[in-house]
Amino acid sequence: MGELKIKDKQIVVPGEVLAEGMDYLPSAGTYRNENDILSNQIGLASVSGRVIKVIPLTGKYKPKRNDIVIGEVVNILMSGWIVDIGGPYSAMLTLKDASSSYIERGADLSQFYTYGDIIASEIVSVSKTKLIDLSMKGPGLKKLKGGRLIDVTSSKVPRIIGREGSMITMIKDSTKCRITVGQNGKVWISGNNVQDETKAVEAIMMVENESHSEGLTDKVKAFLEGK
Amino acid sequence: MAYTKRFDGRKFDEIREMEAKVGVIKSADGSAMFRMGKTIAIAAVRGPRNLHPRFLQNPEKGILRCNYDLMSFSVNERKRPGPSRRSQEVSLVTEKALLPALNLDDFPNSVVDVFVQILQADAGTRCAGINAASLALADAGVPMSDLICAVATGIIHKDKAVIDINKEEEDYEGGMADTPLAIMPHSGRITLLQMDGEASREEIKSAIEKTKEACMKIRDVQVNALKKKYGGIKDEI
Numbered sequence: 001m002g003e004l005k006i007k008d009k010q011i012v013v014p015g016e017v018l019a020e021g022m023d024y025l026p027s028a029g030t031y032r033n034e035n036d037i038l039s040n041q042i043g044l045a046s047v048s049g050r051v052i053k054v055i056p057l058t059g060k061y062k063p064k065r066n067d068i069v070i071g072e073v074v075n076i077l078m079s080g081w082i083v084d085i086g087g088p089y090s091a092m093l094t095l096k097d098a099s100s101s102y103i104e105r106g107a108d109l110s111q112f113y114t115y116g117d118i119i120a121s122e123i124v125s126v127s128k129t130k131l132i133d134l135s136m137k138g139p140g141l142k143k144l145k146g147g148r149l150i151d152v153t154s155s156k157v158p159r160i161i162g163r164e165g166s167m168i169t170m171i172k173d174s175t176k177c178r179i180t181v182g183q184n185g186k187v188w189i190s191g192n193n194v195q196d197e198t199k200a201v202e203a204i205m206m207v208e209n210e211s212h213s214e215g216l217t218d219k220v221k222a223f224l225e226g227k
Numbered sequence: 228m229a230y231t232k233r234f235d236g237r238k239f240d241e242i243r244e245m246e247a248k249v250g251v252i253k254s255a256d257g258s259a260m261f262r263m264g265k266t267i268a269i270a271a272v273r274g275p276r277n278l279h280p281r282f283l284q285n286p287e288k289g290i291l292r293c294n295y296d297l298m299s300f301s302v303n304e305r306k307r308p309g310p311s312r313r314s315q316e317v318s319l320v321t322e323k324a325l326l327p328a329l330n331l332d333d334f335p336n337s338v339v340d341v342f343v344q345i346l347q348a349d350a351g352t353r354c355a356g357i358n359a360a361s362l363a364l365a366d367a368g369v370p371m372s373d374l375i376c377a378v379a380t381g382i383i384h385k386d387k388a389v390i391d392i393n394k395e396e397e398d399y400e401g402g403m404a405d406t407p408l409a410i411m412p413h414s415g416r417i418t419l420l421q422m423d424g425e426a427s428r429e430e431i432k433s434a435i436e437k438t439k440e441a442c443m444k445i446r447d448v449q450v451n452a453l454k455k456k457y458g459g460i461k462d463e464i
């Protein structure tokens with residue numbers, strides 16, 4: 001019979017045996033070695049039914065289709081822009097997907113986005129060789145002007161957003177900042193004054209540092225109201 | 228004269244006091260320090276990241292590059308900074324020792340860079356370096372099937388195996404075959420095995436078995452260090 005070696009939500013390290021026997025199934029972040037299921041990385045073990053997976057706690061962003069990402073324009077080509085979205089691969093924004101309005105052939109592309117511009121965009125495709133295509137067509141996808149950009153670990157983005165956006169809505173409402181969170185771990189914050197922005201940054205850092213502690217929402221709420 | 232007692236009074240299968248710390252270099256993607264007695268190694272991992280020059284890129288999977296070096300003040304006689312014949316060799320064996328555990332299929336055309344520096348050398352530096360590098364890779368979130376544990380064993384001809392030798396023992400006049408070994412603890416697979424000296428086939432075989440047992444103790448130290456950083460252990464171990 002199969003035997004579970006770990007508890008749900010336990011921190012595991014590479015090479016740690018999660019379960020023995022064929023009753024359990026390995027999912028993301030795990031692999032099977034003969035009779036055992038082992039962890040592939042540092043993370044939180046998660047058991048749902050027979051399926052075991054490990055949610056990573058560290059590591060570079062892995063681009064996925066339909067992710068909203070924040071990136072910096074690093075190059076302008078004949079037919080589009082190259083965007084740095086963090087991680088080992090840069091992404092391509094083509095003319096077709098760059099704007100909802102029509103861009104004429106031979107137009108000066110730097111009129112739209114130029115070097116150093118920060119843009120929020122959506123990943124439309126990721127090929128096997130990690131060629132990434134972006135699109136700017138969609139709600140909230142635009143050039144981000146002003147404000148500040150901070151980096152967080154991409155695996156903690158779901159905690160920053162919270163269940164159905166509860167965490168980020170709370171931070172937005174309390175600090176009156178406009179915040180855009182990219183799945184690649186880049187967070188753009190723009191507020192009415194420096195104090196508001198700083199407070200939002202501190203709140204987000206707090207979520208990142210204590211991402212897996214109990215009652216995090218209440219802690220952040222207390223922090224936002226206390227100051 | 229038989230080798231009946233060790234210079235520092237340890238048992239023959241006893242490893243030096245070990246200490247491991249994860250996340251010592253903030254700017255790196257992953258980093259670790261590993262100390263075995265007086266030997267201290269630090270490792271930093273950067274990547275997976277874009278690889279240049281392009282001709283090194285592999286479109287099927289990412290590659291690993293290791294760089295090992297001694298700090299100029301780490302040894303008694305000042306070590307001239309910069310690459311040397313020895314450091315190139317150790318860089319290469321470190322790379323080959325770590326690679327079997329890594330799974331870089333998800334990172335085509337990219338590179339994972341590992342930098343190992345020895346702060347203080349008292350024999351067994353490549354093993355301390357591999358231990359630190361393995362922790363740093365795990366800290367960087369690179370997918371890896373297992374940690375790598377390494378320790379150097381001395382084989383005295385027609386006598387016994389001495390686990391985790393220090394510099395004094397390495398220089399023993401009676402002849403000490405220095406045998407660094409790295410394993411993947413779960414499968415027991417050997418990823419590094421070198422030998423410098425004279426020993427018979429049987430002596431090597433029994434030394435390997437003893438060294439593997441010692442490696443399991445190293446794994447415990449590594450696991451504790453990782454869990455300490457990522458919150459698995461609340462207080463001091």
